[in-house]
Amino acid sequence: MRWPWNLFKNGHASANASPSAVRMTWATSRVGRSISRTGLLLRKQLWVFPLLAIAFLGLGGFFVRAAIERTMKNNLGSQLQTLLGVETSMLQTWFKVQEANALAQANDAQVREQIEELLKLTDPDAGEVTTGTLRTSPIHKLIHKELAPTLSTHDYFGYFVSDKTGTIISSDAPELIGVAERPIQIEQLVAKVLNGDTVVIPPVASRVLMKDENGKLRSGVPTMWVCAPVRDATFQPIAVLGLRIRPEREFTGILQLGQFGESGETYAFDHTGRMVSNSRFDESLALLGLIPDEAGQHSLLNVLVRDPGGDLTAGYRPTQRRAKLPLTHMAAEALAGRDGIDLEGYRDYRGVPVVGAWAFLPHYQIGIATEIDRAEAFRPLAILQWTFAGLQTLLALAAVAIFVFSIIVARMQRAAQKAALETQKLGQYTLEKKLGSGAMGIVYKGHHAVLRRPTAIKMLQVDRVNEGTIERFEREVQLTCQLNHPNTVAIYDYGRTPEGLFYYAMEYLDGIDLQALVEKYGPQPEGRVIRILEQICGSLYEAHSLGLVHRDIKPANIMLNRRGGEPDVAKVLDFGLVKAVDEEKQTNLTAAGSLTGTPLYMSPEAIQSPNSVDPRSDLYAVGAVGYYLLTGKPVFDAQNIVDLCQRHVTEIPVVPSVRLGRAVSPELEAALMACLEKSRAKRPQTGRDLAASLSRVPTSQSWSIDEADAWWGRHERSVITGKPSDTAVPPAGSAITSTASYAQTVVTNE
Structure with missing residues (x-):
């Protein structure tokens, strides 16, 4: 393999050739002519242009990225708000349907008449009624018979009836009849129902054994209730009718319609910051330990919408228990009553940076959030950034390559110039001896090959050639050539050798x-x-x-x-x-x-x-x-x-x-x-x-x-x-x- 510096060796010369002849062969070779042609490269410093291109590309990339980011954010914000609005509207419609169903059953004449009969049994003026007597009353069968079509048609999974004191007087679960402690947390809502409002209660964990989605009896089963007031003939509320809803069915199903892309999801949370719908990431949440790794376990009621402080999917682990962690930025804003959108990014319950929009429904005491991983949302922008970075890297490599090539060629050129000097020959002039040198110039005594007259030949120092010195040197000789006065040093000739040596010949003094x-x-x-x-x-x-x-x-x-x-x-x-x-x-x-x-x-x-x-x-x-x-x-x-x-x-x-x-x-x-x-x-x-x-x-x-x-x-x-x-x-x-x-x-x- 022949390296560039091997060109300075006398590999093309015969063993008997003199060093001078060898150098002259090199100086007049094809390589020497090639180096002469690269003089433009050295003078113009072409390696600067890729660097300028990098600067302009970086500046252009900055403005292009800013413009694209603004457009993407506007579009993304519009999409998130639209999806959130659609999901919220669908949920509110579903809630109203549930309220209408419950209200219709509570106002059914047969149901109301039978509930009134049960209330007479618990009336203190009628004498003491034992729990056993209440549970064995045939009226429960009649109530169940009246409610059965509605329960079957609208996919309800149970019911209860309570009086004004909160005692359950009828239920599909006989063991609850006569229990004063309610099976669900409706303390804050019972007053509203008894005042005439129909209320949908967000998902809560049941306190009694109930069948889960797999038919297994256990406590803590996620449960929703829609409660309506039962009125007497004077249209006054006398009892509460509650219909049980399985939240993992229609409620979660509606929210799961808001899934989009690879990571986009819509979910709901209650006033405590607990997730009350299923996440699309249940599988990974189980691997992260956020939900029990057991069959039938879901994120519903098991995940707190809190910021762990880092990306759990990337291996981060918090140093505090989850209950002590702060709410995510989204949840904190929603529970404070501030609906909004964040396109800059915040951490979700997994600690993953996301962008999202949210709203809180105070009538139902739930918040709804639509989120997508920020990396996915701005993936086109990242691709654009990678593209610009790749182009800048290629340009930087090109600049380095050109610069290195320039250095190699410059060294080759200097070596060629030194070789030319060693031949004691500059164009038509033969060099005899060095007369003197300074900071940039060097002077030889010589003579013209034909005229033979003594001549002083001035040239630039080989090791100090650059654009400025060459330009100044050429300017000196061009200006001096215009002068003909006998008291001005006379310039005979000037030129440039194939190796790039600029020189001029003047009268020898x-x-x-x-x-x-x-x-x-x-x-x-x-x-x-x-x-x-x-x-x-x-x-x-x-x-x-x-x-x-x-x-x-x-x-x-x-x-x-x-x-x-x-x-x-x-x-x-x-x-x-x-x-x-x-x-x-x-x-x-x-x-x-x-x-x-x-x-x-x-x-x-x-x-x-x-x-x-x-x-x-x-x-x-x-x-x-x-x-x-x-x-x-x-x-x-x-x-x-x-x-x-x-x-x-x-x-x-x-x-x-x-x-x-x-x-x-x-x-x-x-x-x-x-x-x-x-x-x-x-x-x-x-x-x-x-x-x-x-x-x-x-x-x-x-x-x-x-x-x-x-x-x-x-x-x-x-x-x-x-x-x-x-x-x-x-x-x-x-x-x-x-x-x-x-x-x-x-x-x-x-």
Whole structure:
């Protein structure tokens, strides 16, 4: 298996091939061309787009989810309210039917006549009647005979008749006759019945042995009663007739019609919070221990509608007995008389988060709830969320994959670039030796393959290539190529190798920069200073005429050379910070408000508002360079950059004559001080104006060609070779490019 880094090996080269040949084979291979094509990927940073897509998808998903959730809640709320209303209406209709049946039987003439006969037997004025005598009365058979058709037709499972004292005087269960304690809890309702109301009593547990749904006799059988008043001839209530209803039949059956989905159910509960209908989850409730795990046991009357505090179906177990747990949110609201709906979610009697609607029927003392598990109710929303999460995950993986691929390709590209450098070949140029390097740039001495002339070749540091440096590097060469003045460094050519190395070739200078000149040889004569400044003014005048501002004029960016037999030829270098004053977009390469230039030579406006610099800002720097050449010291000395910048903005410089301690031509001193004015309006307005002022200095001709030739004759060897060694002066070759000085002194936004 071949990994990407194996491409850097010489697997395709013969054993006898030289390392250089091997690297050249790689650089010109199909892989090398592929890497060149991926330059767009690296420059554009395409891995960012999936991240942006994730952000937009997340934002869109948020609003889409919110809109869908609102719609779902509205629809769900409407469905719950509708179902609850239908169930409530059906139950109320059923209740009225039961009340009508009981009232009809209580007002039947034969039934009423026989009950009146029984009441005479229990009348204290008729003498004492024993329970045995009451139970053996033939009247019970007559009452049973009259009620039998109704009991059979309407599915009633028994009856009782009680007098005003609550003593049962007749029943289908003979053992109850004569018992004063009622078999059901009707204490709160008997008064209403005796006052003429017909009442349906919610399911309660029987206190006597009764047959359950399986025909087995036991106590605690769920029982409902519908009770109606029995009236005498004067229409006054004299007794209570109760008909027994099996709640697990029609009552629970009506509520079970409200089951929907996988978890939706409708159930009833009484005023104590006890469930009085069967749950659809009886099987799981038995497994959870909420109802006895026995045949015939149901949730009816066995489940308290209380909040266990956690999801029992997920393994949660409460730390309190169920009777001490609080009512569920629904039950608490209903028993407080507040009908309502909750779509945010609350825990039901199983502890499962649900949404629901509820109502309480005070006339019957029961509450009705319609609920569905929240997870099921909002399942479409969850699916939507999972879909968005899946898409975001895929996009994140895509971003990571693209990013990793970019890193791999970037490393391959850097390796290819280094391999290309090791071949000592850049396009048509052969590299001979490294002259110097700085923070971002590196300079080689080389020559053109055909022309053979010495050339300085500048390129970006391989390990520091990014979108900003490439753009700045290209801009530097494009702007510098527009300049043709003999005192501006000449650009011969520029291009990009298949491996993505951007470079440009410029004239090779073997002189010395002004910084090194002063450090090594001290302050310069007035005539020489004037001659150098005039040449700088000529170079800048051309740049300013084209709308370009250098912004980094300083001694290290000006080379002094012997060119074409002419001594002291100045060359202005490094237009890397040049600003196109007529193109606002060019200023965007430098962050707003950033400090660009070298603080020792920066104008006040370049410090205060960098984007407002103009040609007069360069002339301030020219004056500062002249001051340095003349005195051997910068205009201002300071302990830190902040102090230095403050002095440029507010402080008047000491005149050169005072700084030197000897006389200086007043005209030269005036020209330099005019350049250093805080107000741009008081400075020379163009490079040509400054050059004209310098030409009028009496000492402007004091530095002759002969003197310049003599100086170069004495020092040319040390300037070119750097010998004898001087620790204060860097090798002249490194001064060809200003990147070394630039890295040490320039404050930029990079």
